[in-house]
Amino acid sequence: MSNLLTTSDEILASALTLIMSGGYNGFSYADIAGVVGIRKASIHHHFPSKVDLVRTLVKQYRKDAEVGVAALEQGVQDPLELLKAYAGHWARCIEDSSRPFCVCALLASELPALPPEIAEEVKAFFRFLSTWLTSVMDRGSREGALNLSSQPRVEAEAFMASVHGAMLSARAYGTPEVFPAILAPTLQRLSPTVAQ
Amino acid sequence: MSNLLTTSDEILASALTLIMSGGYNGFSYADIAGVVGIRKASIHHHFPSKVDLVRTLVKQYRKDAEVGVAALEQGVQDPLELLKAYAGHWARCIEDSSRPFCVCALLASELPALPPEIAEEVKAFFRFLSTWLTSVMDRGSREGALNLSSQPRVEAEAFMASVHGAMLSARAYGTPEVFPAILAPTLQRLSPTVAQ
DNA sequence: CCCTGTCTACCTTCTGGTAGGGAGGCTGTC
DNA sequence: GACAGCCTCCCTACCAGAAGGTAGACAGGG
Numbered sequence: 001m002s003n004l005l006t007t008s009d010e011i012l013a014s015a016l017t018l019i020m021s022g023g024y025n026g027f028s029y030a031d032i033a034g035v036v037g038i039r040k041a042s043i044h045h046h047f048p049s050k051v052d053l054v055r056t057l058v059k060q061y062r063k064d065a066e067v068g069v070a071a072l073e074q075g076v077q078d079p080l081e082l083l084k085a086y087a088g089h090w091a092r093c094i095e096d097s098s099r100p101f102c103v104c105a106l107l108a109s110e111l112p113a114l115p116p117e118i119a120e121e122v123k124a125f126f127r128f129l130s131t132w133l134t135s136v137m138d139r140g141s142r143e144g145a146l147n148l149s150s151q152p153r154v155e156a157e158a159f160m161a162s163v164h165g166a167m168l169s170a171r172a173y174g175t176p177e178v179f180p181a182i183l184a185p186t187l188q189r190l191s192p193t194v195a196q
Numbered sequence: 197m198s199n200l201l202t203t204s205d206e207i208l209a210s211a212l213t214l215i216m217s218g219g220y221n222g223f224s225y226a227d228i229a230g231v232v233g234i235r236k237a238s239i240h241h242h243f244p245s246k247v248d249l250v251r252t253l254v255k256q257y258r259k260d261a262e263v264g265v266a267a268l269e270q271g272v273q274d275p276l277e278l279l280k281a282y283a284g285h286w287a288r289c290i291e292d293s294s295r296p297f298c299v300c301a302l303l304a305s306e307l308p309a310l311p312p313e314i315a316e317e318v319k320a321f322f323r324f325l326s327t328w329l330t331s332v333m334d335r336g337s338r339e340g341a342l343n344l345s346s347q348p349r350v351e352a353e354a355f356m357a358s359v360h361g362a363m364l365s366a367r368a369y370g371t372p373e374v375f376p377a378i379l380a381p382t383l384q385r386l387s388p389t390v391a392q
Numbered sequence: 393c394c395c396t397g398t399c400t401a402c403c404t405t406c407t408g409g410t411a412g413g414g415a416g417g418c419t420g421t422c
Numbered sequence: 423g424a425c426a427g428c429c430t431c432c433c434t435a436c437c438a439g440a441a442g443g444t445a446g447a448c449a450g451g452g
Contacts, residue, residue, distance in 0.1 A: 007397080022309025025221035028441060042398050044443065101305070108368040109297070109305045113218025126368040150381040157365060158378045164364050165357025172304040172322040182354050185346040189385070203431080224407065237410085238432050246408065 008046040010036045012057050020101050023110050024054060024118070051115045058121040061103055062128060069132055079140030080191055083133075083159065087183045090163060095176045105164045126160075133159055140190075147192045155190075162186050204242040206232045208253050216297050219306050220250060220314070247311045254317040257299055258324060265328055275336030276387055279329075279355065283379045286359060291372045301360045322356075329356055336386075343388045351386075358382050 005013070014035040018027035029050065033040045047053035068089075076082050093099040104125040111119050133156035140146025148155050166182040201209070210231040214223035225246070229236045243249035264285075272278050289295040300321040307315050329352035336342025344351050362378040 021306075022221065023219055023306050025219065026306060026309045029443085030440075038397095039399060040442085041400080041444080045397060048443085050442065105364060106305050108364050109302050110217075110219050110222060111367050113222045123368055123370075126365065149385060154377060154381060157362075157374065158358065158381055161361025161365055161378050162354065162357050163361065165359065165361030166353075168301060168304050168360050169322065169353060169357055171307050172319055174319075178353065181350060182357050185350060185354055189345060225409085226406075235433060236408085237434080240409065241431060244409085 007036070007038065007042075011038075011043055011046055011053070012060065015053060015057055016061070016099075016103060019054070019057070019103055020099060020106065023106055024114055025110070051117055054115075055117050055121055058104065058107065058118060058125065062121065062125045065125070066128065079136045079143065079145045080187070082136050083146075083190065084187055087163060087180070087187065090167065091176075091180045091183070094167065094170050094179050100176075101167055101171060102164065105167060129160060130156055133157075144192060146190050148190070159186065159190075203232070203234065203238075207234075207239055207242055207249070208256065211249060211253055212257070212295075212299060215250070215253070215299055216295060216302065219302055220310055221306070247313055250311075251313050251317055254300065254303065254314060254321065258317070258321045261321070262324065275332045275339065275341045276383070278332050279342075279386065280383055283359060283376070283383065286363065287372075287376045287379070290363065290366050290375050296372075297363055297367060298360070301363060325356060326352055329353075340388060342386050344386070355382065355386075 011032055014032050015027065018031055018035075029040045029043050032043055036043075043053075047056065072082065072085055076085055090102070094101075104122050107114060107118065107122045108126065111122065114122070130153075134153050137146060137148060137152035137155045137159075141148045141152055146155075150158070162183060166179045169182065170176055170179040207228055210228050211223065214227055214231075225236045225239050228239055232239075239249075243252065268278065268281055272281055286298070290297075300318050303310060303314065303318045304322065307318065310318070326349075330349050333342060333344060333348035333351045333355075337344045337348055342351075346354070358379060362375045365378060366372055366375040
């Protein structure tokens, strides 16, 4: 049953969980070893250094996000529904505590103290997310499916900031409901059907 | 010349700077000792443990914020101007790199891994900020000085989330201008003079 | 036979923290 | 005024444990 995942996948998965709770400096190889049920030295076989491990992790996290977004766009066309799906994804993650925080958002807060290779990957994630959201905003604006009050780029950045800030608040208050509560008015304002 | 600040103030100040860049686990007593020009052991005289130090720091940070907000409300009455002043404060801090991130926002992201005493102080900061912003939103709504589309409490949380998220983006992109760019449309939307 | 993956054992450096001593300043008492 | 005592602050020296990381051996499979 543990063969469904390779050891290195298990290492990455537990590192993800650990980073999500305490950031880059908040976990150690010993912590991972404890979770995976392996010795510290064995982790070095898969990832020679901590920087290797986290760089791989963030890179894969971004690729997963790219795949997820592509799949989402296959199933959903309406721009507003795309934004709702994105927000909804995080609402569920926060609700069931499975992935209560975006790893890249957390790492971004530690950026100045991060090894440069990792910092670069984190920045790339932000650029990707921003690019995607901008494209959604842009299309929504042209199609009349979104009610924008600024340029698509600015709306995209503002939306992303709301999502990240709402994650932070949900964590600070310890109440998951605060996340959708914060996002709801933002989504409603973007909706063309209730334009004032 | 170094007597303008007591040693313990210097310790707190350098700890503040260090936390702002790398979070709770991103600095050590040795780092502070290096900055202040004192030995590690001497820090323990002022703050017996790291938890003591950071708890004191966050508590003082909140009190400073309370004083700052009280002073601001003395000088500024208009709710919209209060929100602009708050955003402007952070815009300047980010611009000149003096305090490019809110310590409590950063610590909130690490909350699950923080010593409980510190976590409690961080939560108290969020409650304070939220209460103040809610009072501003509420008054603005009643006076017609703000154009709210949701309840004051929700608008306050959304505004706070925008500020925190915008801080994160400014850090991630490494471009300070992104902060005011994100906040501008939010402030404009709250403005009664341009209500649609 | 080699390659992969794990192990034990070990290293160095850093971590927060402690013990104890010395210099200097204040204060009370003779 | 002198001096003892104490208090504050900083020091050197040390500690145990945790950090990331290395070396080398062993087991099993292709």
